[in-house]
Amino acid sequence: MTLEFVMAKPILTIKNLTKKYGGNAVFHNIDLTVNEGDTIVIIGPSGTGKSTLLRCINLLTCADEGQIWLDDLEITAKGCDDDRVRQHIGMVFQNFLLFNHLTALDNVMLGLTKVKHMKPEEARVKALSELERVGLSDRADHYPGQLSGGQQQRVAIARALAMDPRIMLFDEPTSALDPELIGEVLEVMRKLALEGMTMLVVTHEMGFAREVADRIVFLEKGSIVEEGSPDDLFYHPKNERTREFLWKITELYGKKEENK
């Protein structure tokens, strides 16, 4: 009991979050808690606000209503220092968004020297160890243009990890990758989850969701339809829509999963 209590420390708490564009709500009244060490996977059809939700958490977009806490700090409060908050939230994008004019090593180092004001030598050691973590220490001197998509995404993960974030957000990290490159990225993410990194992942990779997620959240038309353990959602979905969506997506992606 005590152990569970310690484990269940919330890192991210979202209450009543609503985001509108024009008159339309992208999502409304979202409640979500991510506990330390949890891997939460968000699934759902496109256009249901999954990416926007991640962007709101990272303060790249302003939510219209509701609150977000990172640990005990309300990051949606007025006067909250956005740049400070973002240092503690790692973000991995669908299209990698590496800094193309910098080597893999410099991509990872930049935040350390310019945001955390680390000495270059220290930053270099730290950056190299992060590249090691994603299995790319031998590519440190390569520029993004010289790396495969999978390698670029792993550098992007290392770049986010280097900041020692409290939580990592993944926005469809494998959607822009060729099928044969998806595995290496998922492998890195699986390793991170095992190491106890707190992660919030938007993905269509059902194999990953089933295997790694502590909890799966099904988001549709801007609200959470159902959430629960992978087993509950995959084998005993309460909601008809969840069942339909999972059936459809497994039909689409299932064959690939079996081939692995």
Added chain:
Amino acid sequence: MADWLQLFQRYLPDFIKGAAVTIELTVVGLAIGFAIGLLLALARLYGPLWLKTLAIGYIELFRGTPLLVQLFLIYYGLPSLGLTLTQTVSAYLALGLNSAAYQAEYFRGAIQSIGSSQMTAGRAIGLSRWKTIWYIILPQALRLVIPAWSNEPISLLKTTAVVFLIAVQDLMAKAKRAATATYDPIGSYLAVAVVYLVLVIVLNWGLKYLERKTVIPGFEMDSKKV
């Protein structure tokens, strides 16, 4: 032809002196234009509304009126406001302020094509807006801009010729002098045309070199023949 070569030979030392002034005007004008142009582009893209409006106003004004008019206003007009500038300073200023308007638009295009996505990536690791611009966006935009921006030094070098109208002793002024002295305007102007052409060819070569030197590894494909 022999006559022409003789004229060319006789006036070459004079032309070289004039060319030095022309190069000086180009370099100083380009530098002023670069500094102001970059600020204008940043103001137009990232500034608050009033600054944006000011930048757009500046660009439209300096692109919308002839350089010669701007030069005359600075050299002949400013003294009536109590500000008297020498010919050379007036020329620097007119060329620089005018070039800034054009350079601003080159920079704006390049910065826009680097796109908001690099801004997002920079902000996501906790960099501030201005740090992202400085460390992420400008290093890429300034590389990307080179091929298009290369028009500006070449165009400016030839445009400097108008300053002979306020008696700056540039290459064009030397040509006029040679023409008057030899009664051979065609030969004289042809001679400086050759000098201008040589300058532009050398400049162009330098710009191509700059483009090659600054290419980002992994992106060389663009400049290779397919």
